[in-house]
Amino acid sequence: xxxxxxxxxxxxxxxxxxxxxxxxxxxxxxxxxxxxxxxxxxxxxxxxxxxxxxxxxxxxxxxxxxxxxxxxxxxxxxxxxxxxxxxxxxxxxxxxxxxxxxxxxxxxxxxxxxxxxxxxxxxxxxxxxxxxxxxxxxxxxxxxxxxxxxxxxxxxxxxxxxxxxxxxxxxxxxxxxxxxxxxxxxxxxxxxxxxxxxxxxxxxxxxxxxxxxxxxxxxxxxxxxxxxxxxxxxxxxxxxxxxxxxxxxxxxxxxxxxxxxxxxxxxxxxxxxxxxxxxxxxxxxxxxxxxxxxxxxxxxxxxxxxxxxxxxxxxxxxxxxxxxxxxxxxxxxxxxxxxxxxxxxxxxxxxxxxxxxxxxxxxxxxxxxxxxxxxxxxxxxxxxxxxxxxxxxxxxxxxxxxxxxxxxxxxxxxxxxxxxxx
Amino acid sequence: xxxxxxxxxxxxxxxxxxxxxxxxxxxxxxxxxxxxxxxxxxxxxxxxxxxxxxxxxxxxxxxxxxxxxxxxxxxxxxxxxxxxxxxxxxxxxxxxxxxxxxxxxxxxxxxxxxxxxxxxxxxxxxxxxxxxxxxxxxxxxxxxxxxxxxxxxxxxxxxxxxxxxxxxxxxxxxxxxxxxxxxxxxxxxxxxxxxxxxxxxxxxxxxxxxxxxxxxxxxxxxxxxxxxxxxxxxxxxxxxxxxxxxxxxxxxxxxxxxxxxxxxxxxxxxxxxxxxxxxxxxxxxxxxxxxxxxxxxxxxxxxxxxxxxxxxxxxxxxxxxxxxxxxxxxxxxxxxxxxxxxxxxxxxxxxxxxxxxxxxxxxxxxxxxxxxxxxxxxxxxxxxxxxxxxxxxxxxxxxxxxxxxxxxxxxxxxxxxxxxxxxx
Numbered sequence: 089x090x091x092x093x094x095x096x097x098x099x100x101x102x103x104x105x106x107x108x109x110x111x112x113x114x115x116x117x118x119x120x121x122x123x124x125x126x127x128x129x130x131x132x133x134x135x136x137x138x139x140x141x142x143x144x145x146x147x148x149x150x151x152x153x154x155x156x157x158x159x160x161x162x163x164x165x166x167x168x169x170x171x172x173x174x175x176x177x178x179x180x181x182x183x184x185x186x187x188x189x190x191x192x193x194x195x196x197x198x199x200x201x202x203x204x205x206x207x208x209x210x211x212x213x214x215x216x217x218x219x220x221x222x223x224x225x226x227x228x229x230x231x232x233x234x235x236x237x238x239x240x241x242x243x244x245x246x247x248x249x250x251x252x253x254x255x256x257x258x259x260x261x262x263x264x265x266x267x268x269x270x271x272x273x274x275x276x277x278x279x280x281x282x283x284x285x286x287x288x289x290x291x292x293x294x295x296x297x298x299x300x301x302x303x304x305x306x307x308x309x310x311x312x313x314x315x316x317x318x319x320x321x322x323x324x325x326x327x328x329x330x331x332x333x334x335x336x337x338x339x340x341x342x343x344x345x346x347x348x349x350x351x352x353x354x355x356x357x358x359x360x361x362x363x364x365x366x367x368x369x370x371x372x373x374x375x376x377x378x379x380x381x382x383x384x385x386x387x388x389x390x391x392x393x394x395x396x397x398x399x400x401x402x403x404x405x406x407x408x409x410x411x412x413x414x415x416x417x418x419x420x421x422x423x424x425x426x427x428x429x430x431x432x433x434x435x436x437x438x439x440x441x442x443x444x445x446x447x448x449x450x451x452x453x454x455x456x457x458x459x460x461x462x463x464x465x466x467x468x469x470x471x472x473x474x475x476x477x478x479x480x481x482x483x484x485x486x487x488x489x490x491x492x493x494x495x496x497x498x499x500x501x502x503x504x505x506x507x508x509x510x
Numbered sequence: 511x512x513x514x515x516x517x518x519x520x521x522x523x524x525x526x527x528x529x530x531x532x533x534x535x536x537x538x539x540x541x542x543x544x545x546x547x548x549x550x551x552x553x554x555x556x557x558x559x560x561x562x563x564x565x566x567x568x569x570x571x572x573x574x575x576x577x578x579x580x581x582x583x584x585x586x587x588x589x590x591x592x593x594x595x596x597x598x599x600x601x602x603x604x605x606x607x608x609x610x611x612x613x614x615x616x617x618x619x620x621x622x623x624x625x626x627x628x629x630x631x632x633x634x635x636x637x638x639x640x641x642x643x644x645x646x647x648x649x650x651x652x653x654x655x656x657x658x659x660x661x662x663x664x665x666x667x668x669x670x671x672x673x674x675x676x677x678x679x680x681x682x683x684x685x686x687x688x689x690x691x692x693x694x695x696x697x698x699x700x701x702x703x704x705x706x707x708x709x710x711x712x713x714x715x716x717x718x719x720x721x722x723x724x725x726x727x728x729x730x731x732x733x734x735x736x737x738x739x740x741x742x743x744x745x746x747x748x749x750x751x752x753x754x755x756x757x758x759x760x761x762x763x764x765x766x767x768x769x770x771x772x773x774x775x776x777x778x779x780x781x782x783x784x785x786x787x788x789x790x791x792x793x794x795x796x797x798x799x800x801x802x803x804x805x806x807x808x809x810x811x812x813x814x815x816x817x818x819x820x821x822x823x824x825x826x827x828x829x830x831x832x833x834x835x836x837x838x839x840x841x842x843x844x845x846x847x848x849x850x851x852x853x854x855x856x857x858x859x860x861x862x863x864x865x866x867x868x869x870x871x872x873x874x875x876x877x878x879x880x881x882x883x884x885x886x887x888x889x890x891x892x893x894x895x896x897x898x899x900x901x902x903x904x905x906x907x908x909x910x911x912x913x914x915x916x917x918x919x920x921x922x923x924x925x926x927x928x929x930x931x932x933x934x
Contacts, residue, residue, distance in 0.1 A: 324923060325916070325923045325924075327920035327923070327924065328924060351913075358931075360931060362928060363895075363924045363927060363928075364895050365895040365896070368913075368917060368920075450882055450898070452886070452889075
């Protein structure tokens with residue numbers, strides 16, 4: 089089957105969406121953008137194809153198997169990918185130790201590295217057998233936190249210290265992230281299948297492996313789009329892609345707000361999803377997704393934990409500063425005054441949305457229906473603030489948020505690709 | 511701009527400006543009096559009629575911006591206590607003065623014998639001359655032009671201006687130069703002004719052609735240079751605009767597009783109207799972002815800050831002081847927002863533009879205040895979506911190339927998408 093691909097190279101994450109000839113989504117993939125856009129685009133694309141092939145498996149076994157069985161296979165596959173990368177990381181870590189550690193520490197250093205990697209492997213295998221728990225899908229996040237935790241436990245201040253362990257880790261994780269690796273469907277599906285030991289899936293897997301998915305066109309968008317090895321006609325601005333993507337998800341959309349990592353866009357579209365006007369933040373990036381990332385770092389929380397914590401608030405603290413750095417200072421001051429973390433966080437979410445509201449006003453206001461996209465749309469506290477402020481300023485509006493909203497730009501790009509082959 | 515350098519008008523302009531700065535440098539020796547004044551509402555003919563030489567501080571500032579000197583000058587002014595939020599032209603000028611007052615052409619600028627403030631809507635100009643008065647300890651005179659808040663001026667407003675010219679401005683010039691007011695001389699300069707203005711308007715209006723032989727913003731800031739600075743009402747000015755008009759008419763005849771930093775633009779794809787001053791520190795890069803996309807600015811408001819000649823005004827030698835009053839009151843900075851909207855709407859229609867863009871400069875309130883309202887109103891009246899970007903005049907810290915380029919590319923693609931959806 090021929091298909092088309094849309095790639096959105098964002099500042100924080102890179103997304104890919106694959107569509108079939110009818111414009112229906114076959115697969116989606118995401119990865120962290122790292123400092124290597126070319127590789128990020130390749131990884132996101134690979135992930136989208138993996139996702140598409142799992143979709144094929146699901147279709148094949150629909151009559152005989154439950155969705156859980158395929159989901160388990162999927163989890164096994166993800167683990168195989170992770171263990172593969174972990175082995176590579178371990179290899180690089182040992183190499184680095186041989187090269188740069190003081191002579192008398194090489195042996196204990198190697199032992200410590202091997203011990204950490206062994207423990208991570210055990211943890212991952214245990215995790216696989218337990219019910220799924222939400223965590224970041226990216227190798228760097230998953231392995232990074234485990235490595236740090238175990239290094240803290242086994243680090244010896246007088247010998248192979250925590251700092252030494254983290255030092256080599258920092259060096260090697262960048263290399264692992266920036267070299268092409270065999271992480272494709274065909275590379276790991278065999279191992280994943282043996283791990284779940286469910287022979288009833290074998291035929292479907294074989295079908296999915298053999299299934300021909302040939303991309304007929306690719307369109308790229310996002311900040312890194314200039315890095316894509318495509319001719320200019322195959323590059324679209326993220327404004328157009330977000331407009332079209334939001335329209336495809338919710339055809340009644342007239343206003344789109346996208347809060348991404350480093351910019352916020354307010355877009356107006358017509359009944360066909362064609363952009364009729366837009367505004368973006370210019371001289372200052374205050375109020376973007378990075379604002380929340382910075383706050384999460386300041387509070388020693390994961391980005392995905394911010395929203396749910398803020399949701400516990402009963403009384404939002406008023407945060408005046410929209411400057412990211414000043415907001416950090418305000419946060420510490422409020423904490424020292426004894427304000428609750430959740431109340432401060434609720435105030436910070438409101439502050440970022442107030443910034444977005446002025447962009448929306450600048451672009452012509454909020455028309456019905458209103459679609460909220462971008463990574464921040466996954467954050468329940470941000471969504472709540474949007475809902476409240478839109479209601480206060482514009483009255484009743486239908487607010488659309490797709491669980492796949494992070495893929496809006498990539499979806500729009502894929503739709504443009506589809507038009508190229510149509 | 512290899513091709514542009516071959517153009518006669520460019521060579522002429524370069525020589526004119528170099529000679530002018532040379533004369534300024536020699537002024538302390540030759541005794542030629544020097545009057546500082548600003549571009550909007552400049553009374554160059556009157557200054558010239560007293561045999562004085564004009565200095566335009568904001569032209570010096572933008573030239574410093576283009577020559578990558580403004581960053582240092584602004585830092586110098588900030589060290590002297592001027593805030594980060596102050597108009598960057600002011601800080602650039604003050605910084606330049608503090609570092610020896612070496613002008614854009616490398617020669618020293620003379621001290622003013624008089625600061626002539628023609629107040630045409632920019633409050634900052636008033637504070638600027640207050641600062642310069644402090645630095646130079648020289649006489650100052652203010653010509654107060656009433657703001658066109660209601661979109662027009664009443665006869666008593668005009669009478670108020672004439673009275674000021676007669677009773678305040680002329681006596682101040684007489685005192686500063688030691689020369690008597692000579693109305694015949696003034697008439698002579700005004701006659702020359704009108705001649706140059708006719709030719710300039712022909713150049714500006716060539717933007718209506720398809721393809722446009724000029725860029726009505728990036729190219730035109732060069733074209734308006736002489737008439738906005740020292741050369742209105744001079745023979746050199748007349749000669750320059752005659753030569754420029756001939757060149758532009760020839761380009762039009764040959765069906766050539768405008769000159770850009772990369773040579774002649776072939777295949778005009780987007781026709782834009784631009785509101786707001788350009789960024790000077792990255793002027794070439796900014797221009798290239800348009801030229802690379804084959805976007806031509808067919809008309810702009812900024813190129814009217816020194817006079818809105820394309821709407822019919824000409825200096826009239828038969829009413830020397832009255833015509834100066836009329837000129838000042840019609841400057842773009844002295845127009846209210848509805849008049850600015852009318853002007854932009856008119857440009858979009860008359861010049862068949864398919865887009866319009868606002869370059870908003872936060873530190874320039876006389877432009878940026880009300881720009882979002884202008885944007886909304888123009889969109890409503892023309893049905894054409896506007897683009898909005900932010901940069902600065904001469905502070906290099908406020909030009910974010912990646913963001914601006916991203917914005918412009920998005921805007922051009924939006925125009926494409928709209929065209930594709932509405933086949934003509």
